[in-house]
Amino acid sequence: MGILLKVRALRFNYVYWARHDYRHWYQFSWVPVTVYAMNLPGFLAGRSLLTPLTIYAGQTSDYKELALNIANFPKFLQLAFPTAVLDHYELLKRGLMVLTCLILLAGFWYLRRLDLTPQRFMMVATWSFWICTMFLPSMHDRYSYFVMVMLAIVALLDRRMIGVALVSIGISTVLYLRYLLNADAAINLWPLAIIQIINYCGFTAGTFLHPQPEYLHSFRSITTD
Numbered sequence: 001m002g003i004l005l006k007v008r009a010l011r012f013n014y015v016y017w018a019r020h021d022y023r024h025w026y027q028f029s030w031v032p033v034t035v036y037a038m039n040l041p042g043f044l045a046g047r048s049l050l051t052p053l054t055i056y057a058g059q060t061s062d063y064k065e066l067a068l069n070i071a072n073f074p075k076f077l078q079l080a081f082p083t084a085v086l087d088h089y090e091l092l093k094r095g096l097m098v099l100t101c102l103i104l105l106a107g108f109w110y111l112r113r114l115d116l117t118p119q120r121f122m123m124v125a126t127w128s129f130w131i132c133t134m135f136l137p138s139m140h141d142r143y144s145y146f147v148m149v150m151l152a153i154v155a156l157l158d159r160r161m162i163g164v165a166l167v168s169i170g171i172s173t174v175l176y177l178r179y180l181l182n183a184d185a186a187i188n189l190w191p192l193a194i195i196q197i198i199n200y201c202g203f204t205a206g207t208f209l210h211p212q213p214e215y216l217h218s219f220r221s222i223t224t225d
Contacts, residue, residue, distance in 0.1 A: 064089045066096070068140040069178075071171050071189055071196040072133060079190045093137040100135040104128065110208055119157045123207045126150040134200050141175050148172050151203075164203045171196055 036043075039052050048054075066074035066085060074096055078085045085092060111124060126147065133144045148169050155165035171192050178187060 066092060066137045068138075069175055069189075070133070070139050070141045070144060071175065071192040072139060073135050073193070073197055074137050074139065075189055076193040076197060079193065096135055096137045100132060103131055103135065107131075107208070114208070120207070122150070122157060123154055123161075123203075126154050127204060127207045130200060130203070134197070141172060144168075144172055158206075160206055161203065164199055164206070167195065167199045 035052055036049075039047070042051065043049065064086060066078045066089070074092075077092065107124070107127065114120060116124075129150060130144075130147045133139050133147055148165075151161070151165040151168055155162045175187060175189075175192070
């Protein structure tokens with residue numbers, strides 16, 4: 001699952017698959033090409049061709065923590081039930097991977113019923129990125145940077161999401177300021193994780209359940225004329 005966070009473009013095939021639009025799938029063939037091209041120096045130095053894939057499996061064994069410096073669902077579990085998480089780390093890690101896949105599949109199925117406007121495409125793509133950093137184990141805040149960029153773009157297209165974007169970007173900034181300023185003060189992630197989970201649920205509802213407001217339809221007509 002970790003490899004999906006490096007080849008982020010793969011997440012967009014989620015939308016094409018759900019809508020039976022296969023015209024652009026050939027574009028995703030560039031993903032493995034670029035991944036291996038960037039790792040060419042390592043291969044020349046003797047690394048295995050499987051290293052870009054197997055390196056992620058090893059990383060999850062380096063530490064027994066469900067999340068590091070990120071406000072998400074695994075971090076909430078880790079802080080709320082520290083002893084249980086430590087005792088059942090491997091089971092929870094695999095369970096979170098399965099949960100992420102199931103939520104994505106449910107989203108795929110529901111997406112087939114929606115009118116996929118350009119704005120909703122951006123929202124669904126952002127949701128599919130965010131779900132991975134929200135539920136996958138062994139995440140840290142750096143993985144969420146692309147989600148913050150996408151949320152900023154979505155907020156420009158849909159003003160209903162301005163609050164979601166501000167809260168998420170604010171939490172991410174607070175968490176990383178500790179490293180930017182080399183501060184020793186600890187940050188209580190438990191309330192931030194709860195806020196971020198609620199924020200994510202609100203974004204999910206806005207993406208899949210609520211119809212697009214009239215100004216978005218007007219924006220679509222302007223951009224397509």
